[in-house]
Amino acid sequence: MHRILVDEKKWVSESRFLHALNYCMVLPGPEAQQLTVYIGWLLHGVKGGLAAGCLFVLPGFLSILLLSVLYAGFQDLTLVQALFFGVKAAVLAIVIHAVIRIGRRALKNAPMYLLAAAAFVSIFFFSVPFPQVIISAGLIGLLGSRLAPESFVVIKHGGPEGDGRAIDTMMSGNAAHHTRASLERAFKVMAVWLPLWFAPLIVLSVTLGFDNVFTQIGLFFSKLAVVTFGGAYSVLAYMAQEAVQNHGWLAPGEMLDGLGMAETTPGPLIQVVQFVGFMGAFRDPGTLSPMAAGVAASVLATWVTFVPCFLWIFLGAPYIETLRGNQAVSAALSAITAAVVGVMLNLAIWFAIHVAFAEVGDIQAYGMRLLVPVWDSVQIASVVLSAAAFVALLRFKAGMLPVIAVSAALGLAYYVAFGSGAAM
Template sequence: MPESSRSTPSPDRPHQDTAVSSDGNLNEFGHQISFGEAVRVWLRIAILSFGGPAGQIAVMHRILVDEKRWVSESRFLHALNYCMVLPGPEAQQLATYIGWLLHGVKGGLVAGSLFVLPGFLSILVLSVLYAGFQEATLVQALFFGIKAAVLAIVIQAVIRIGKRALKNAYMYALAAAAFIAIFLFAVPFPLVILTAALIGLLGRHVDPERFVVIKGHDTPEDAGRAIDAMMDGGTAHHTRATRKRALKVLAVWLPLWFTPLVVLAVTLGYDDVFTQIGLFFSKLAVLTFGGAYSVLAYMAQEAVQNYGWLAPGEMLDGLGMAETTPGPLIQVVQFVGFMGAFRDSGPLDPFTAGILASVLATWVTFIPCFLWIFLGAPYVEKLRGNQAVSAALSAVTAAVVGVMLNLAIWFAVHVAFGEVDTVRTFGMQLLVPTWGSVQIASVVLALGAFIAMLRFKVGMLPVIFVSALLGIVYYLLFGGAPIL
């Protein structure tokens, strides 16, 4: 923002730095931040949104709280808490939420859409190249190295979230139960999450101190920030919760979500790949509690084993794409949809089918995100300090750690071995690798990436870049043959 458009904070009033327009007048939303300035900031955040949700939230915090000083620390964290309760990518929803606070629906649409757009375009290009040149040695070499780095990233995520969520024996037990349920008995992911939430709701009556691990933030509001001044001053008319407004939101966003699904089912039939992609990712959109990592195992299981859209190794390739491009990690749905339609394109050209499926998967994944924010944000203050919500979220987050551990093991087995069978016995399922298919090079690369990230705190992107280069070198020297 130009210096002429910002006031300078005085030493004794450090929190009164807020954006001021050239004429000093409030706009229709009760603050002085122009829509054009907000668009430029959201585009900047979108381009810098690498590193998964933690990195994306850190970028938003640095720009919105520290640099632009548009929103206070406490309100930013409170909004983040609300987004953590919702299904879907919390970073994208946080951008939508703050954009909506600033400039209403159009602000939320721009902030949320720009957050997705760079990643969508990047993964679309990579998907086309992947599908068209998958057999090329260079492409195989590139993703050989990336897979190893992605495995290290997933393991690190398990450790990081585990440290935050597993604070006592109850939480460890929930994580262990969730892991056993999915890994050994293939219990559906939605059932695991719902059961955990129910246990959390009941557990707060038994031992509220230890079941409420994730607590709200009670930091005093900073009235000097533009958004806080607007909210505290009673000028944020667009944020008021009314039944009329809620009905209007439902009347707009539910048809936007479900009309394409109905049209596809009626015109193409329930079994068509486009209908299946639309329905599957619509279901996924309401199940992604705890971030993308928590639902990847479920997505991989369904996409690989049930629908046959991908091979196990290709799921890792798609995750590598999402890890190395800006935007939400859940954008991997676009790659899954592309490959599913590419291989079952019907009368369409495979690339055309893949592109259309990319758009469809992205649409049904993110339209619900806008619905959750525009419908629920006006009531967000009612969730502040709510013990029931905190207990349920704490239990779900603990269960998510177990789900992610299952994902890490699933990935690890498929990275380390070229052949893996699933054996079912006594009501359980077990992953049984063929020991002769062990890929030592993959194991060494993954171990090196893990040590670099965990021991030496090397960033995610440098680790992926180096792993990709080493994968290329390995393929050039050994032709991709396993080193035993």
């Protein structure tokens, strides 16, 4: 996105792009989607934001919807199991690689390492809710901006304004009237987007009841839309915990399958919410057919995940220019990103245990919950595939899609050579 918008199209300057990215990283929700809406809005107002945001999501939505239908309908086929056996191994390597990549950027000093460690311990051992971890990190960052700004302002954006870039020319010429903030405009935005977000939830609650699977999916992903700070990887552990352990919509391995779908299709990674919603309703369809229920839930999960993105941008973007270079915001973002590294490490270990072992139990003692794998159920082939994928990503800088494709092919070959029983 940066290469095309800043270098090739020359629509925005480097500093304005990074400032928009900074704002989107502070917001809850998928930052790539929000940045897309932000840039579209800067260039062409609400119409530009709508066009950019909808077209950014649509290809991934259609792709994952098709894959979800095939997955639910043909999951028991050996071919499907074999392909996803390899995909899971690649996804594990991608998550570990993401932890390292973001950790290198965010963990620049001892306070950041301590925040990451505290976040990991809180979630992995004590199951502290993800929102509480992120909010606490942000508050610590705000406090640190006053007490020790040199240690907490780690993520810094800056740079000169762009030479003749489209939006910067509009700004300097007072042509970008749609970017001017006003209370009247803010109330209009809320009057449109809050009902669009909450109306389906109210209708579902009244007509189907609070405990219905559709109501639960709508409420869960609405909550997810306001706590997903730090990007999709950071919230996957929270989503997996809720969807797998609390709601029972998915099995642990299926969460990895869904992530593999999202990694290999166009659009934001957070589109995995669509697969989770599909499988949850597919298994509890009520009066609908399983496929019809899955499709409806897929649309619902996508709607309540991405509608808030438009609200945050159209409401807050006009005010965000006043925060350019704000030290407190940068410190809070730095602290949140450090905590996200700890959250992602928790996700990586959770995935690793479920990829490497076919059976995983847990023990609870002294307020802690520990995952305990059944060592006899170790899946050597999965471990080897994951290690090879990780080496390809980290050492040989291989692309994500080629790594997933090769891993899927190797998983298929393993099934053909040794049979499905050997991989379980």
